[in-house]
Amino acid sequence: MDSWYPRMAKPWDSWGMLACLCTVLWHLPAVPALNRTGDLGPGPSIQKTYDLTRYLEHQLRSLAGTYLNYLGPPFNEPDFNPPRLGAETLPRATVDLEVWRSLNDKLRLTQNYEAYSHLLCYLRGLNRQAATAELRRSLAHFCTSLQGLLGSIAGVMAALGYPLPQPLPGTEPTWTPGPAHSDFLQKMDDFWLLKELQTWLWRSAKDFNRLKKKMQPPAAAVTLHLGAHGF
């Protein structure tokens, strides 16, 4: 209970505090973390991107349910886990943990950007073939959100000074069912598209969380720095 009561500073304490404050104010411009006045860095945009991935993850959950029901069994069965046949063009989200850890920021962001660029394209193809208006609406809404995520990633990359990956000529992903592609395989592709999208959103959440932590201002360092001045 004692701690709740303010203690009167002794006269020599007041003088000491004032001296310390002046010292701190004198040295503030020298603290690197506080040096960027007005420029908050990529931190907020990474946070926004992270939030967007979580939102899209939630949004995809309901969309996938609707779409897989539209495909019918076995695609809407919870334990349906087919081998990943076909759908080779889909960017794989799964990666070895060590490899993932060793990714640098640029590569990490580039992989995310490229993956969503492809996935967005495939998703638009999905939208075109959807038979019901309601499903088309949901897909269009999701595509818009995904487009937003792509823009957000681009923003983070720009903030960090990384260039956007340029697609090689002729390698733009296009949704073409092709005459030899059976409807069953097409359904399988759709299934894997949604599944891969979900995995990518999980991975992106981890990616951006990692980036976020990395980009956070070193608050501990500031404290230590100030502590050296008498606190």
Place this chain on the structure above:
Amino acid sequence: MALFEVFQTTFFLTLLSLRTYQSEVLAERVPLTPVSLKVSTNSARQSLHLQWTVQNLPYHQELKMVFQIQISRIETSNVIWVGNYSTTVKWNQVLHWSWESELPLECATHFVRIKSVVDDARFPEPNFWSNWSSWEEVSGKETSTERLKKPCKVTTPLSVQDSLGQDILFVFPKDKLVEEGANVTICYISRNIQNNVSCYWEGKQIYGEQLDPHVSVFHLSSVPFIRKTGADMYCEVSQGNVSTSIKGIVLFVSKVLEEPKDFSCETRDFKTLHCTWDPGVDTALGWSKQPSQSYTLFESFSGEKKLCTHQNWCNWQITQDSQETYNFTLIAENYLRKRSVNILFNLTHQVYPMNPFSVNFENVNATNAIMTWKVYSVKNNFTYLCQIEVYCEGKMKQQYNVSIKMNGEYFLSDLEPFTEYMARVRCAGASHFWKWSQWSGQNFTTLEAAPSEAPDVWRNVNSEPGSHIVTLFWKPLSKLHANGKILFYNVVVENLDKPSKSELHSVPAPAKSTKLTLDRHSYEIWVTANNSVGASPASIIVISADPENQEVEEERIADTEGRFSLSWKPQPGDVVGYVVDWCDHPQYTLCDLQWKNVGPNATSTVISTDAFRPGVRYNFRIYGLSTKRIACLLEKKTGYSQELAPSDNPHMLVDKLTSHSFTLSWKYYSTESQPGFIQGYHVYLKSKARQCHPRFERAVLTDGSECCKYKIDNPEEKALIVDNLKPKSVYEIFVTPFTSAGEGPNATFTKVTTPDEHSSMLIYILLPMSFCVLLIMIGCYLKSQWIKETCYPDIPDPYKSSILSLIKFKEKPHLTIMNVSDCIPDAIEVVSKPEGTKIQFRKSLTETELTKPNYLYLLPTEKNHSGPVPFICFENLTYNQATSDSGSCGHVPVPMKPPPSQLGLMISPENVKKALGKNYMNSLGEISAGGTNLNYVSQLASPMSGDKDSLPTNPVEPSNCSEYKRQMAVPLCLASPPLTENSSLSSITLLNPGEHYR
């Protein structure tokens, strides 16, 4: 001879040519063999397509031939189908024939061979079959697996090859489109027979028949429509629980295309034909497998065709005015089926006219009007059949049909005056009815006419001395009879007993009654309703000079639940009818009198109205109407539409309370104003006794408590003696009335406590005693003077003293007693000793030097008595404790004391007044310590008596006092006059009561 030669030559030549032909055909009978047989497959349609030619067919000749085709599966010996194909074969012609397999061709290798025979009438029997062609093989599994390594022998679609790849599992056919109810055969080919392959149809595992170690076949019979995105059949190869390969097909099952229903075409303007139909189910499938069925309109006479853009209607432009007949075929088509319907019609028979317009009414009067309208002219001499309907208040009143060309007109009659009508018209083709147009209508109102019926009039007569107050009531005329807006009612009163001028009273509408004061004569009253056109027939009523017979007994009628069934005895003599009247709201002053007219032959009627409320008593009067229109009261009825339980309980009075009984009464309880006929009362009695009193029965109250109940069946019996009670006991009692609907509301019980048995006796004793005492007191009061003089005179009469008699008796026969009048008072001593001021007094006494006694000397001439002059003095006994304690009023020796020093203060008028006033207000027991009182001082006071509170003043020597001093009491009421030092009172003694009664 020459003719013979010519004929012979011709015959020879013909015979020769015939022989030549025969020899040729015979020569070719063996070589007419199908050659160059090629087999191709259509994977989607699962069909084999054969093409061949016939070798050695004569040049430019045609022959009818039959080809027998044999199809084997897996191996040549396993013939699964044999069939003939007849056709006319030309020289060098390539023949085509297709066969559809129920099994996907990829599932097994098929073998095909063909042979032929000439089936031409020109070549009679015997004909011989050619040799079989060699077997053509259409590889299934082998081609699927081996084809990648070696070139194919037969042409197969690229798609089959492409889909195979290096996979270990294949499912055939590829995605398939079938109609609902079709049988579908599916197979899987497993590259390795060791593989564990499981197959599923719509999520459920299915088991097939093994065609060979690599191939299994599944027969799905009568597949249903499941969803637009198709139903999935898939197989997977699994090792353990892990699926290593998965292959499947999507079976798109289309709904069966229905034949369009209700196909018809019509025209409104002879320019466009509008055709409509019911398309039935939509057969569209997802993934663009099958769009919605298309509809095409084909007209056979013109040969024109139009692809319809809508699913259920199509417009056809009429280009040729001359064409009157049309033969339309509507073709519905999807990928699997084509359906068509046909109609043939004459254009003029399919006219759906435009809506009529310019509907108007002319020459509208009270009962008729002329209706006019127009129709669009679409074709010369086209006749319309028009239908007219006349509505009034939403109900159709009249309907007419009329044929017109362009302008329609119809005379509407039998209309009601002053009524709003709605008339509407619609038209159709007259020559051949096809369809009515929409209605076109307009409202109109007929003009007013004089009211057609006399108002229904009734009266209420209140007889007063020398006059009748007649209130006439009438019901507003119905709209049907008013024929316009009623403006006023005319009431004409005519005296029937003596000739006089009729009186006219005009009552403006919407009044429904009027009051007339008539003298005691018979009157005939005529009432008419008037609108702007005229007056209605009169309603006549006669008021008799005799007062209405009120001595008719009222009869109760039973609960009828909103309806009252009234019956009465028929009135003797001629009656023109009966009238029953009542009030809808009898509880109000304006009770809303209602009446009902009943025919002369009726003796009963039912009164039913929404105004009847439960719990309200309705009184009905039944009158007979004589031929002279005089109403005679026949019967009175009263009843409730629904009886309710009483709304309140009587106020109960308990009297005649004894230790064993009491009487309950509720005589002021009104049984008439209750919401039901009071049938009696229930008296509930609660007591500590377990058993009920005689006549009471045990009952359980709504709260579950038990009590005793007594039932009084007579509603007018409003008292009850409750007896057989125990003395000094508490009884709780409650009286509630009851109707047929139940008892009155619950209320609290009233407690009655019976008195003690002896207390009554005590009362019998005490009352007379009190009376006696009172009498004595009154007697005492009246004779108070006498009693006073007798018992305690102010001045005792020595003559009457018992001592005197004793003395007289014992000692001296002659005694002289001094007369009071002989004694002349000379001084009054005023004594005052307020308790509260004692100390102050002492102090003041010490401060004020009073050397003289406070005697007021009444005889100024004897100011300074020094000698023993006889006088009567009143002594201050304030400080005489012994006097107080003695309790006697005299004969106690009182020392002569000096008067209190503060006397001057106390005798001031204010102080005295205050002191007396205080004393007057206080009773003896409440005398304040500081109060002042009077005392009587005996003149026989002992001068030797000490007073411990006496002040050190100069006491007056009492030696000169006479033996007997005069005493006076000042009544308190007399204390009000201001007392001054010069007051001429005889003697005033003010004493402290506290001291006095110590």
